[in-house]
Each structure stands twice: as C-alpha cells, then as structure tokens.
Amino acid sequence: MTTFQPHEIEELLQLYFIMGSTNCNTDPVYVLEQAIEGGITLFQYREKGAGSLEGLEKVRLAEKLYKVCKDAGIPFIVNDDVDLAVELDADGVHVGQEDAGANFVREKTGxxxxxxxxHTIEEAEKAIEDGADYLGLGPIYPTISKDDARAVSGLTIIENFRKNGITIPIVGIGGITASNARDVxxxxxxxxxxxxxxxxAADVKKASEELKRAVL
Incomplete structure (x- = not known):
C-alpha cells in the first residue's frame, strides 16, 4: 500500500470505477481488466445489494480484483468493509453516512x-475533521445502480460545496455518462x-475510453 498526497488523490479521482459482482453482465475480473485498459484511475470494490456475494465468496472475489489492480498500478478501495480493507492491505476505504464513522475508519486504517x-456542508465538515481525503457527492443524475440512492442532487451540490469553502478533493457519482461527465x-x-x-457497457474498454476523454 502506498501513501498518497492530496494532489495525487485529485488525479486518482478523475475516472473512478465502482463495481461488485451484481453490476456486471460478465466475469467481474474481465470487466475490471477491460476498464483498466480503457483508462480508469481508481477502483472501488462495492459488493452490496440483492444477490451480492457474502463471506468467503466476497473475500475471494476481492482478492482477485485486488491482484488485477495491483498488477496494473491502480489503487484499490473497499466500500464500507473496514476489516476486508485491512485484511487485503487495500489502498483505502469509502464509507457512507450510514456506514462506520470516518473517525473510526481512520483509526483502524491508518x-x-x-x-x-x-450530502450537506455539515456532513462534509465533519468528514474532513474526521480525516477524509476526498468526498463523494451525489447522486448528481438519476441512477439505477444503487438501490439505496438518495434524491437527485444535481450539479448544484458540487457548486455549493465549493462556494462554501470545501476545498478537499470531490468526486461526483450517480447517473454520470460520457455525455455529461464534463459538466460534473x-x-x-x-x-x-x-x-x-x-x-x-457492451464494450467496457470503449466506454472507459470515452469517459476518460470526457473528463480530461
């Protein structure tokens, strides 16, 4: 695991791919390999929702995906599961407001x-105080990928955070495509x-390439 500086984290967030087994139409390992070839800069393993893997199966897939990322030099983030992140020596953890507290995660993961x-300035300030390296804001546009998604916040949430002095790196999520990524x-x-x-995507590599061009 490498320690990343703030400017490096800004760059890593450019094209941040999040995936679990239920999000893929084919083998998740192949999907990740294709996404990396297409230019993703960061990967998050998010094994949640109906039909998702549990226990040893979840860990085994994590290990396979982690190896793909490690071989390609792409940092590997684990969604919510702090113990799994520590076990794998993953590069990081991402938590929501309903997950473990950021201060607890920081203590556990160094x-x-x-x-x-x-979702609010108050939540952002608390996250920063607790040691967050970046904030995830959304859903920016309507999304079907998360069954626990909140109401659409639009681009204004990003603009408001910046106007209110939130300078920490920010990544937008929710309904983002190659046609609207530049707006984010x-x-x-x-x-x-x-x-x-x-x-x-029918062609994961091509979809990743198009998204990469949109955000650069």
Whole structure:
C-alpha cells in the first residue's frame, strides 16, 4: 500500500470505477481488466445489494480484483468493509453516512485513502475533521445502480460545496455518462465515479475510453 498526497488523490479521482459482482453482465475480473485498459484511475470494490456475494465468496472475489489492480498500478478501495480493507492491505476505504464513522475508519486504517459520501456542508465538515481525503457527492443524475440512492442532487451540490469553502478533493457519482461527465468537472469536481456506465457497457474498454476523454 502506498501513501498518497492530496494532489495525487485529485488525479486518482478523475475516472473512478465502482463495481461488485451484481453490476456486471460478465466475469467481474474481465470487466475490471477491460476498464483498466480503457483508462480508469481508481477502483472501488462495492459488493452490496440483492444477490451480492457474502463471506468467503466476497473475500475471494476481492482478492482477485485486488491482484488485477495491483498488477496494473491502480489503487484499490473497499466500500464500507473496514476489516476486508485491512485484511487485503487495500489502498483505502469509502464509507457512507450510514456506514462506520470516518473517525473510526481512520483509526483502524491508518494512512490509507479515506473517502466519505456526504450530502450537506455539515456532513462534509465533519468528514474532513474526521480525516477524509476526498468526498463523494451525489447522486448528481438519476441512477439505477444503487438501490439505496438518495434524491437527485444535481450539479448544484458540487457548486455549493465549493462556494462554501470545501476545498478537499470531490468526486461526483450517480447517473454520470460520457455525455455529461464534463459538466460534473466544470461544476467543481475533481473526477467522476461510475458503476453501470462502465460495468454494464457492451464494450467496457470503449466506454472507459470515452469517459476518460470526457473528463480530461
């Protein structure tokens, strides 16, 4: 595991791919390999929702995906599961408001990358105080990838965070595609995070390439 500086985290957030077994139409390992070839800059293993893997199966897939990322030099983030992140020596953890507290995660994971999903300035300030390295904001557009998604927040949430002095790296999530990714960057985000736009694409590599061009 490498320690990343703030400017490096900004760059890593450019094209942030999030995926679990239920998001793919084919082998998740192959999907990740294709996404990396297409230019993703960061990967998050998010094994949640109906039909998702549990226990040893979840760990085994994590190990396979982690190896793909490690071989390609792509940092590997684990969604919510702090114990799994520690066990794998993953590069970081991402938590939502309903998951473990950011301060607890920081204590457990040391200097690993810590991302926190926030929806208000107050949540953002608390996350920063607790040691977050970046914030996830969304859903920016309507999404079907998360069954626990909140109401659509639009680009204004990013603009408002920046106007209110939130300078920490920000990644937008929710319904982002190659056609609207540039708008998310222009609103003040450092990058975009996606699930279905890559995982469910007919051509994962091509979809990733198009998204990469949109955010650069």
């Amino acid at each position: 200097n690993k990358i810590l991302g926190v999903s926030t 960057i222009q609103a003040g985000a450092n990058g975009v995070s996606l699930i279905s736009a890559i995982a469910a």
